Amino acid sequence: MKLRRPLVALVLVIAACGTNVDTSSIPDLAEVSTDDIIASIRQAGRPAVVNVWASWCGPCRSEAPLLAAASSEYRNIVEFIGLNVRDSPENAKGFIAEFFGDAAIRHVADSDGSVVADLGGATGVPLTFFVNSDASVAKIHFGVIDERTLALEVDELVRADGT
Amino acid sequence: MEFTLLLAAAMAFAAAVVALRWEAARGNAADCTRDLGEILLTASVVGLFVGRLVAMVGSGVNPLTSPMDILIVRGGVATGPAVLAAMVTVAWAARDEIVVVADATAVAALAALGGWHLGCLPREACLGSPTDLPWAMTQPGSTIGRHPVELYAAAIFLLAAATLAVARRRRIPAGLAAATALIVAAAGRLLTEPLRPSLGGGPVWWYIAGIVAGIGAAAWALSRQSVSSPSPARPEP
Numbered sequence: 377m378k379l380r381r382p383l384v385a386l387v388l389v390i391a392a393c394g395t396n397v398d399t400s401s402i403p404d405l406a407e408v409s410t411d412d413i414i415a416s417i418r419q420a421g422r423p424a425v426v427n428v429w430a431s432w433c434g435p436c437r438s439e440a441p442l443l444a445a446a447s448s449e450y451r452n453i454v455e456f457i458g459l460n461v462r463d464s465p466e467n468a469k470g471f472i473a474e475f476f477g478d479a480a481i482r483h484v485a486d487s488d489g490s491v492v493a494d495l496g497g498a499t500g501v502p503l504t505f506f507v508n509s510d511a512s513v514a515k516i517h518f519g520v521i522d523e524r525t526l527a528l529e530v531d532e533l534v535r536a537d538g539t
Numbered sequence: 540m541e542f543t544l545l546l547a548a549a550m551a552f553a554a555a556v557v558a559l560r561w562e563a564a565r566g567n568a569a570d571c572t573r574d575l576g577e578i579l580l581t582a583s584v585v586g587l588f589v590g591r592l593v594a595m596v597g598s599g600v601n602p603l604t605s606p607m608d609i610l611i612v613r614g615g616v617a618t619g620p621a622v623l624a625a626m627v628t629v630a631w632a633a634r635d636e637i638v639v640v641a642d643a644t645a646v647a648a649l650a651a652l653g654g655w656h657l658g659c660l661p662r663e664a665c666l667g668s669p670t671d672l673p674w675a676m677t678q679p680g681s682t683i684g685r686h687p688v689e690l691y692a693a694a695i696f697l698l699a700a701a702t703l704a705v706a707r708r709r710r711i712p713a714g715l716a717a718a719t720a721l722i723v724a725a726a727g728r729l730l731t732e733p734l735r736p737s738l739g740g741g742p743v744w745w746y747i748a749g750i751v752a753g754i755g756a757a758a759w760a761l762s763r764q765s766v767s768s769p770s771p772a773r774p775e776p
Contacts, residue, residue, distance in 0.1 A: 438614025441598030
């Protein structure tokens with residue numbers, strides 16, 4: 377039982393790591409259609425990574441820090457779009473404030489999941505579309521994405537696109 | 540749900556078990572009272588758990604408020620802390636037989652690493668940076684040839700495991716097999732890291748630290764000059 381006190385202390389320290397996020401600086405997410413998404417990607421003229429997430433999705437929380445880091449790393453070559461589905465606006469803003477504070481990701485809402493369906497996705501989240509600059513979907517990754525897959529698929533997108 | 544990571548882990552464990560049985564038939568750690576397979580499995584689970592926890596805390600996810608996220612291994616595992624935790628677990632489990640157990644599990648650990656990297660095949664995650672070399676492989680639907688970097692790593696570790704198994708047939712200083720395995724494991728990852736897709740270049744400082752620690756352990760083993768090579772298997776009467 378010598379370990380009891382250090383363990384209790386460790387648990388308290390980890391518990392204290394939780395934060396109350398301030399969502400006042402996060403704008404409301406604009407509701408978009410499939411045409412809006414396609415038009416914005418074509419207008420940007422570069423490939424895009426469209427990540428589908430929701431605040432109630434545990435696995436989305438796990439991959440969010442990776443996507444935030446990747447959006448900064450690739451900010452000049454790839455557009456990162458966060459597509460929030462089937463979520464409450466307040467919870468979505470809380471999630472953005474907690475995980476995507478300074479990330480170069482443009483978040484929009486797809487409340488009924490119709491954009492995801494139109495792009496060929498499924499109802500489950502998380503989900504990541506790799507989209508060419510002409511807005512054609514190059515690849516869909518179902519489930520949590522890892523660093524290796526994300527880096528490889530972005531490289532494939534950029535090389536195929538010639539940007 | 541994706542279970543390909545679990546399949547890769549199963550391949551790693553299978554490779555370790557094969558290596559342990561291969562060595563046991565040749566008198567590996569005949570006097571050791573510990574169950575080597577159990578120690579390796581426990582160390583792997585503890586390492587994975589600690590590595591995942593560190594990765595979660597590092598990326599701002601609280602393990603206490605989101606305990607189920609610990610299971611989402613694909614979300615990231617901190618390599619260095621995971622390996623450290625695994626090594627501490629082996630040391631704790633072995634206690635008074637640390638050097639004997641470390642030597643006796645060295646070949647199996649390298650084989651496990653080889654099995655893990657070979658697990659890229661069912662995961663379809665073997666490819667790295669682009670290349671024009673004749674053995675370049677392409678992703679489905681792509682025309683861009685790439686290094687099969689995880690297969691390189693698997694080849695390095697499996698070849699090293701086989702070489703170390705042969706070397707242990709000779710009388711080598713106690714601790715040298717474990718030190719060599721640590722050097723090979725870290726150097727193998729360091730050599731292949733530039734070919735591996737990543738955001739920040741991978742945990743190269745951890746690999747360098749592993750090489751330095753392995754060289755230190757090898758120097759210590761050579762300075763002691765006691766021998767812990769497996770005795771040859773006795774023929775059946």
